[in-house]
Amino acid sequence: MEATREIYWNVNHALIWVMYLFAFLALGGCAWGFWSRLPLYRQGKPLDRLDRLPLRLKLMVRGALTQAKVLRVQVPGTLHAFFFWGFLLLFIGTLLIMLQADFTAPLAGWTFLKGTFYKGYSLVLDLAGIIAIFMLGGLFVRRFLVRPPALPTKRDDYLAHALLFTILVTGFVVEALRMAATEVHQNPELARLSPGGLLLTPLFAGMTPAAISVTHKALWWGHFFLAMAFIVAIPWTKLRHLFTDPANYLCTDLRPKGAIATINLEDETAEQFGAARAADLAWKDIYDADACTLCKRCQDRCPAWYTEKPLSPMRVVQQVGEMALNEPQGDLCRYVTEEVLWDCTTCRACQEICPVDIEHVNKIIEMRRNLALMEGKFPGDEVRTAMGNYEVNGNPFGLAWAERGAWAEGLDVVTLESGEPYDVMYFVGCYASFDRRNKEVAKAFAKICSAAGIRLGILGKEEKCCGEPPRKLGNEYLYQTMAQENIERIKGYGVKEIVTTCPHCFNTLVRDYRELGLDIPVRHYTTFLAELVQQGRLKLQPGDSFDCTYHDSCYIGRYADIFEPPREMLQRLGGTITEMDRNRMESFCCGGGGGRILAEEKVGTRISAARVQMAGETRAPMLVSNCPFCLTMFEDGIKTGGLEGSMAARDLAELVAARL
Known part of the structure; x- marks a missing residue:
């Protein structure tokens, strides 16, 4: 006899319409739940995150199905990924049942859940369910028994674990009841292909067929309504990340890493620079709060949090969502607190480890912009002094601009102003120009280039800070002022290539300056020297x-x-x-x-x-x-x-x- 099973065994087929009625109601409730959150996101500023759609769709499918970013943290990542894959297979199996029972069989007379395919189908789904239960158990132990420090546990976590565990277990119990009545003795070969259910069948060995029938029917409907409750709960609990996370992969930032929106400071209609309220952020910044799974990976890797400072990137993301939901016109910077905002080093460790592509750093920078540009606030008097030094001398030390190129005396380095020939322009930066210790680095780099037959040209006294520190502290005006002056001089001298020993200068010139009109190759000295060695020039x-x-x-x-x-x-x-x-x-x-x-x-x-x-x-x-x-x-x-x-x-x- 060909391997197969009766779909909806022991369930009154005349009541199948009830199942579909509640299924549509549950799906409708789920859809309405997400629809009702759209006004929350729409508070934020417009942001196009559907450009390059084929690439975005690829990232979404790859991110959701492979769980690659989730797996970067070994133990909890493995537990979550295998649970997800197991649950996904069970969901696909349910869809296949619906496909045959309601479409291919009644409309075309075609049944595919039979024979060899059905044997594999049965075994795979049971193994998927078993794996899902064990993985969920591991996650339960980690969250509720091991309790990693600072891992937030809320009502949603209890609800999610209870619902998922009960759905999985009742599914196996329902299967075991059916097998006890129809397979254990009648078709043991087929029963062995459902190891999860087979393991539980001894529990019902002493029950009469009538008792098994009644119990099966009650649990079947109970399992069904639990599944419907799960669907309805998704948009109202942290389970929403089942949908918000794939959407976050779709809407990920495709700009170069670290890109920051350049403010149009000449816009006379602008009444606000930076984010004073949640609505001053982009819609994606508000949406991130719904995508956040509260896994605290970002917090664990934050250097500020690690060194006992109050900044938690995870908490900042949640605070943006809380303000958007509860107090849209409230003072966002005061809610997050200035101390937290100034603690960030913009190291990007939080974003790189985030399994769902949440963007932490730019939220903080936007709030810093409000503090710096609208309120004139900085972390301390020492920073305020440095800002004044930038404005007057183009460097944070307040040292004379005429001394900026003094470090190069006696070296084969020319100023662009002199008109002498050179091979590559060296953008020196403030620390290598003025700081005693870092001057030695600039001199060493110049000597290396001379040994490789490369003559460096510098702007000397015409160079100003690239503007990166002021910009990261929210002072976009000061950044753009210095950047425009640097760009004007670089273009004026017809520079063809730039190299720098400062990673901050490198990122600013190679990425941020492009938005202001500089389109010249920029290299960091590590790759520049490596290439010289490979070419045999060094x-x-x-x-x-x-x-x-x-x-x-x-x-x-x-x-x-x-x-x-x-x-x-x-x-x-x-x-x-x-x-x-x-x-x-x-x-x-x-x-x-x-x-x-x-x-x-x-x-x-x-x-x-x-x-x-x-x-x-x-x-x-x-x-x-x-x-x-x-x-x-x-x-x-x-x-x-x-x-x-x-x-x-x-x-x-x-x-x-x-x-x-």
């Missing part, structure tokens, strides 16, 4: 091997995906790298990003000290980086962390220059 002498650990600066690593060229260069130099636990995409910020290089760190542990401690745990005597902010912060962290004498901070350029 010769390095062999020397003694050395041990080190390497720090991936946020703006080269997470922002630009440059991870291997610096490591390859260190290995060429004879370096043996002992990696810190948090490296590459998981790297821990130095604490200087987001304009924090200008601000005193007054709460909790210093971020730089925490990172230096991580480096110290490798027992490597040298901490290598490629960012002036990182070098400055690490030298401070080594002093305050008590590692003087046992560890030294070095820039990669210094090590390369020593091997010319």
Whole structure:
């Protein structure tokens, strides 16, 4: 006899219309629930996130089905992913039953749930259900028994676990009752293809056929109504992420990493710059609160939270949603609090680890814009002083602009103003121009380029700060003013290529300046030098091997995906790298990003000290980086962390220059 089973066994077929009536009502309730939330999102500003639709659809399908981003956190990610796949297979199996029972069989006389296909179908669905139960159990233990620190547990979590677990278990009980009546003795070969139900059949061995029939019928309808309750609950609970997360993949930001909206400061009709209320943000910023699963991955990786500061990226996302829902005209910055907003280093660790593509950083920057542009507020007096220095001298130190190129005296470096020939323009940046320690890095880079036969040209006294620190602190006006002056001079000299030793300058010039009209290739020196070595233009002498650990600066690593060229260069130099636990995409910020290089760190542990401690745990005597902010912060962290004498901070350029 061909393997198959009667669909809707023991269920009065005359009542199937009742099942579909409630199914349509449940789907209608679910749809209405999501529809009722649309006005919440529409409070936000318009934002086109349906451009390049084929790519977006691909990202949505890949993100939802592969669970690749969920799996980046091993234990909870694996539990969630396998539960999702198991539940998805059960859902697909239910759709196939509906397809045959209500369409192919009555309309075309075609039944496909039979024979070999049905055997596989039966086995796969039972195994999927078993896996789903075990994975849900693992998630239950983690959330309610292990209770990871700061993992928020709400009413929704109890409801979701209870509904899902009851639906899965009652499904197997219903199956076991049917098998006890029709298969265990009559068709044991088919029964073995439903191991989940078969495991429970001994529970009903002593029941009469009539009792089994009544119990099966009651539980069948109970299982059905539980499933309908689950569907209705989706838009009203955190279960909504079943739909909001795939939609978030669809609406992900396709701009280059770290892109920030450029404010039109000449718009005379504008009454507000930055976000004072939830409605001042884009609709996507409000929608993110519904997509957030409260998994706290962003919080766990936030350097501010790690060092006992009040900033939780997860909480900020939720606060935006709360204000949009409960107090749309309320003071968003006061609700989130200024202290939280200023703590962010814009390291992007939160966004990179987020399994559902939530955008944390730009929300914070928009609120900072309101504080800086509309209220004239900054993290402290030291930052206010630095802003004044930028306005007068084009650098945060208040040093004379005429001294900006003094570091290059005696080197084969020319100013563009002189008209002398050069090969590549070097955008030096403020720290390499004025800071004593970072001047050594600029000199080392110039020597390296000379050894490779490349003559550097600099703007010298005509260069101003790229504007990145003020911009990240919300001062868009100051950023655009300095940026426009830099762009005007660069274009005026007909520059063909730019290289920089500062990751912050690099990101600003290669990405942000494009919106202001600069379309010139920009390189960071790590990839620039790696290419010179590969081309044979840069010769390095062999020397003694050395041990080190390497720090991936946020703006080269997470922002630009440059991870291997610096490591390859260190290995060429004879370096043996002992990696810190948090490296590459998981790297821990130095604490200087987001304009924090200008601000005193007054709460909790210093971020730089925490990172230096991580480096110290490798027992490597040298901490290598490629960012002036990182070098400055690490030298401070080594002093305050008590590692003087046992560890030294070095820039990669210094090590390369020593091997010319």
